[in-house]
Amino acid sequence: MIIKDSYVPEWMLQEEKYSPKMDHDGFIIRSLMKIMSLLSEFRSNAALKQSYFSTRAKLIATILLIILECTSTNMFFVYIIFAVVMVALSTLKGQSIRKIIGSAMPAAVFSALIVLPAFLMGNHNLMVTVVLRVFISVTMIGIMSVTSPWNEVTGSLKVFHLPDIFILTFDLTLKFIMILGDICTNMMTAIRLRSVGKNNRKESALSGVMGTTFLKSHQMSEELYGAMICRGFDGKYNRRSTRFNKHDIIILIVMIILVLLFIFLNFMQ
Amino acid sequence: MHIPENYLSPATCAVMTAVMVPVWVHAVKKVNTEIPKKDVPMIGVGAAFSFLGMMFNVPLPGGTTGHAVGGTLIALLLGPNAACLAVTVALLIQALLFGDGGILSFGANCFNMAFVLPYFGYFIYRLIAGKSEKKSRQLLGAAVGSYAGINLAAFCAAIEFGIQPYLFHDAAGKALYCPYTLNVSIPAMMIGHLTLFGIAEIVYTVAVYSYVKTIAVNKVSGNAGKMVSENGIVDNSQNIKKKPIFILMAVLIALVPIGLLAQGTAWGEWGSDEIMKITGLSYVPAKLGTGWSLSSVFPDYTMAGIPDAIAYIMSAIVGVAIMIIVFKVASSLIKGKTDYQVK
Numbered sequence: 075m076i077i078k079d080s081y082v083p084e085w086m087l088q089e090e091k092y093s094p095k096m097d098h099d100g101f102i103i104r105s106l107m108k109i110m111s112l113l114s115e116f117r118s119n120a121a122l123k124q125s126y127f128s129t130r131a132k133l134i135a136t137i138l139l140i141i142l143e144c145t146s147t148n149m150f151f152v153y154i155i156f157a158v159v160m161v162a163l164s165t166l167k168g169q170s171i172r173k174i175i176g177s178a179m180p181a182a183v184f185s186a187l188i189v190l191p192a193f194l195m196g197n198h199n200l201m202v203t204v205v206l207r208v209f210i211s212v213t214m215i216g217i218m219s220v221t222s223p224w225n226e227v228t229g230s231l232k233v234f235h236l237p238d239i240f241i242l243t244f245d246l247t248l249k250f251i252m253i254l255g256d257i258c259t260n261m262m263t264a265i266r267l268r269s270v271g272k273n274n275r276k277e278s279a280l281s282g283v284m285g286t287t288f289l290k291s292h293q294m295s296e297e298l299y300g301a302m303i304c305r306g307f308d309g310k311y312n313r314r315s316t317r318f319n320k321h322d323i324i325i326l327i328v329m330i331i332l333v334l335l336f337i338f339l340n341f342m343q
Numbered sequence: 344m345h346i347p348e349n350y351l352s353p354a355t356c357a358v359m360t361a362v363m364v365p366v367w368v369h370a371v372k373k374v375n376t377e378i379p380k381k382d383v384p385m386i387g388v389g390a391a392f393s394f395l396g397m398m399f400n401v402p403l404p405g406g407t408t409g410h411a412v413g414g415t416l417i418a419l420l421l422g423p424n425a426a427c428l429a430v431t432v433a434l435l436i437q438a439l440l441f442g443d444g445g446i447l448s449f450g451a452n453c454f455n456m457a458f459v460l461p462y463f464g465y466f467i468y469r470l471i472a473g474k475s476e477k478k479s480r481q482l483l484g485a486a487v488g489s490y491a492g493i494n495l496a497a498f499c500a501a502i503e504f505g506i507q508p509y510l511f512h513d514a515a516g517k518a519l520y521c522p523y524t525l526n527v528s529i530p531a532m533m534i535g536h537l538t539l540f541g542i543a544e545i546v547y548t549v550a551v552y553s554y555v556k557t558i559a560v561n562k563v564s565g566n567a568g569k570m571v572s573e574n575g576i577v578d579n580s581q582n583i584k585k586k587p588i589f590i591l592m593a594v595l596i597a598l599v600p601i602g603l604l605a606q607g608t609a610w611g612e613w614g615s616d617e618i619m620k621i622t623g624l625s626y627v628p629a630k631l632g633t634g635w636s637l638s639s640v641f642p643d644y645t646m647a648g649i650p651d652a653i654a655y656i657m658s659a660i661v662g663v664a665i666m667i668i669v670f671k672v673a674s675s676l677i678k679g680k681t682d683y684q685v686k
Binding site: 150153154156157160161163164166167168169171172175 | 384660664667668674676
């Protein structure tokens with residue numbers, strides 16, 4: 075049936091034969107996903123509540139344990155640390171455990187590949203000593219980062235008498251990763267939505283995204299600096315360090331025991 | 344009861360593993376539907392109890408040792424399907440990390456200890472305890488169930504050992520794998536399990552079960568006497584308190600070195616280096632001596648140059664922690680179900 079005497083113009087009644095060519099925009103989706111997952115990591119970390127132990131104590135304990143575990147010549151001490159780390163890991167949520175193992179396993183596999191030649195040439199010990207140590211270290215860092223808010227971690231760096239300007243840079247970096255990541259996501263989504271069919275200029279558009287983000291960041295940093303000056307910033311940055319809490323005594327006791335064990339196992343035998 | 348590497352022929356191992364596959368699939372499916380996501384880590388706790396129970400070796404005059412398995416215990420607390428998975432994971436960690444039980448014979452070990460033991464033990468428990476609310480009847484059921492379970496499991500292990508020389512021997516009639524026929528292996532396994540090891544299993548099961556039921560179960564919810572409902576579904580309406588359970592676990596870990604007092608190796612678990620001396624056999628079975636085996640991180644729960652007791656405790660801690668980690672990760676992988684019935 076043909077509609078006559080209608081108000082529909084001629085060109086609208088014509089059948090459209092346009093079918094857009096398939097476009098390969100996998101790279102945009104992939105970069106989007108990557109940034110999104112990173113941002114969601116930031117968001118979930120920001121939503122973190124105060125953990126049982128203070129961040130400050132955890133940071134000190136983590137660094138101390140990594141040093142002890144890497145310098146110990148006695149393998150048994152490394153096994154003890156392994157047991158401690160496993161127990162700590164078993165108290166976390168399944169989701170967090172998966173995240174931590176997901177980063178510790180590749181690190182262990184990678185170090186195993188590096189040690190492989192030595193292993194094949196007959197040094198079988200190295201396989202256990204190096205790989206296990208790497209696994210333990212990365213797991214400890216993972217536990218630390220999963221259980222503590224990152225702004226508290228940077229704040230706790232004061233314990234090591236890091237210059238304030240360093241901590242300021244750290245703080246700003248973490249914040250700006252978040253903001254710039256958001257900007258990137260928005261722009262990439264815009265490119266995707268505005269591309270119909272095959273868009274050969276998408277690659278150049280992506281470099282445009284990077285350029286724009288950089289310009290924006292520059293502008294933002296100037297604005298931030300201006301805002302800080304207006305609020306009386308005189309170049310000195312006093313970051314309040316996080317406090318110890320009463321649960322930290324448990325960490326302290328474990329640390330003392332481990333240090334004594336380290337000394338006993340490495341020097342007294 | 345851990346069958347080591349090379350005591351069973353690869354063919355036997357393959358058959359036993361093939362038998363276990365549908366059991367595992369069934370257990371995983373059932374656990375997925377029956378046990379709420381938040382309780383899945385409790386299976387890890389159950390596995391940890393089984394793992395610890397297996398570390399308490401009980402000596403039998405004559406130089407062999409044995410231990411409780413605790414499969415029935417987990418079945419009573421969480422249902423037989425969860426018990427199957429829990430014991431499977433405990434056995435896997437023992438095989439991979441501590442060299443207790445073989446990798447190839449893993450399927451056979453699971454058949455005995457993760458399938459026969461918990462399901463049969465649970466079946467007997469239900470037969471005796473039924474729907475009774477009386478505590479004495481439940482404990483009686485737990486005792487008889489665990490005793491029956493471990494003995495049937497040991498009997499299965501004895502048959503697996505015993506059929507090896509009939510099926511696999513060289514031209515001279517020397518056995519290639521386990522050298523003992525049924526008329527030796529059955530009495531050797533059963534005497535221990537009918538007496539001391541069976542009693543150890545009863546004591547372990549009843550003690551932990553009554554502890555968990557009297558102390559760790561929230562009385563608030565009312566029906567504290569009933570942990571598993573008629574069709575084996577874990578009752579949601581009550582919570583198992585975690586703290587007393589972890590205290591019990593810590594105590595058990597600290598006590599683990601008691602298991603070292605029992606010197607000697609369990610029947611049928613000798614290494615190829617000790618088999619001639621202990622059994623008085625005139626030869627080492629060909630495949631048993633030269634077969635493939637994995638070198639584990641902590642062979643027999645010990646470490647060179649470290650006092651056995653400390654290494655034993657360390658093994659217990661690492662084993663327990665890894666099992667809890669495994670089931671926590673598993674529970675995070677399960678998609679949460681929304682139960683619209685619950686308000």
